[in-house]
Amino acid sequence: MPGADRLRQRLTDFVKAEAADKGFDLCRITRPDAIPQAPARLAEFLAAGYHGSMDWMAETEARRADPRVLWGEVRAIVVFAMNYGPAHDPRAVLSMPDRAAISVYAQNRDYHDIMKGRLKEVATRFAVRAGADVKVFVDTAPVMEKPLAAAAGLGWQGKHTNLVSRTHGSWLFLGSLFTTAELLFDDPERDHCGSCRACLDACPTDAFVAPYRLDARRCISYLTIEHKGPIDPELRPRIGNRIYGCDDCLAACPWNKFAAAAAEMKLTAREELKAPGIAGFLAFDDPAFRAFFSGSPVKRIGRDRFVRNVLIAAGNSGDRTLIAHCLPLADDPSPAVRGMAAWALSRLMTAGEFRQFAAGRNEDADADVRVEYERARTASP
Structure with missing residues (x-):
């Protein structure tokens, strides 16, 4: 050789x-x-x-x-x-x-x-x-x-x-x-x-x-x-x-x-992280998110995008006990979170409950959030 x-x-x-x-x-x-x-x-x-x-x-x-x-x-x-x-x-x-x-x-x-x-x-x-x-x-x-x-x-x-x-x-x-x-x-x-x-x-x-x-x-x-x-x-x-x-x-x-x-x-x-509860994640502010996911790739997407995802899971859960956890997020500083909170609540509440909750919320400063409320109201029977 x-x-x-x-x-x-x-x-x-x-x-x-x-x-x-x-x-x-x-x-x-x-x-x-x-x-x-x-x-x-x-x-x-x-x-x-x-x-x-x-x-x-x-x-x-x-x-x-x-x-x-x-x-x-x-x-x-x-x-x-x-x-x-x-x-x-x-x-x-x-x-x-x-x-x-x-x-x-x-x-x-x-x-x-x-x-x-x-x-x-x-x-x-x-x-x-x-x-x-x-x-x-x-x-x-x-x-x-x-x-x-x-x-x-x-x-x-x-x-x-x-x-x-x-x-x-x-x-x-x-x-x-x-x-x-x-x-x-x-x-x-x-x-x-x-x-x-x-x-x-x-x-x-x-x-x-x-x-x-x-x-x-x-x-x-x-x-x-x-x-x-x-x-x-x-x-x-x-x-x-x-x-x-x-x-x-x-x-x-x-x-x-x-x-x-x-x-x-x-x-x-x-x-x-194998099967965490949805409710606990809905309470995460930025410091809690960063601390919990320290050293994890999840941390890279940031708290707002993460909570947006959790709200989708909440809306798909059919679990009405999550309504109380979603309600505060309707006023979250992040438009991404507010908009997805609207969608999740429209799925978890009855049509009447959501209409009452959504009354007056069509004046959100963010256009995407306004669209979420309008879409949810239209979809509700």
Whole structure:
């Protein structure tokens, strides 16, 4: 074996051994030009408006579509995965209307912190060993990690557009290391979805316009996390009690049967986030929200958007005991909260009760709030 090949082999073995040592479940390597189809697919996604209000996707289109535009010196991309598969069925809470459903990935510490800390450890040791430059990314830069992960052989992008692994199912956090070092590349994984459409059929809001094509504007994860304004009234009842993200398409994947036994690094959810009560969250002011979700990815959406989501869950609950918890929020400083309080109360109160409550509230300073009251009054028999 020529000297250059031996060096590539040693460095490849080294980075994979470091990944395993730091608790990553999978580590594979791909070339920077491994996703030539990405630019056209991303352009089509953006042109259709499927990105919703995520303007940053369009602003970074060129760098996102091609790793070589993001960093011209990159010669190899190492992709890492960590399994976060739950020990329980995350859909069980959906049958508890007085409880809130928080996505599995957000029931622990912020995965960005967990992944990035370990990636930096790997990168530091690898850079010294290789004498090369490195950059690490965990959902913090315009990197298309799922297509790169598929190209590296970690799995394939399923019909729900998420990565699926034959050994870890759909429950994978991804991160990447870009380097100027020369490494050996792994073979891509082929698609193993076959005729299965379990993930597509599981979506509560019909967000998949076709297999492998997601319209984020209808996705509960987008609506409850990324979307800042009022949520489409037609979609609110379908959200149910999901207040942060949605695991339905992931949980429906048959390949998950391998995930539970595959990872030694299973992250343990905070008990108070597995099936928390809706009422307690409705009382959150900003300090209480920040304190409760300290170190959690939920904290990033802010108190107002979070309480907006909780009010949707309250309105869908059918639990009249929540009326008393929603009433103060009708006068909240946040228009997003006031408007959703109006919707929730219109669902929990009788028509007569709501008309009496809403009398005189059509003069709110915010146009969206006025629309909520008008829409609710019109809908009430």
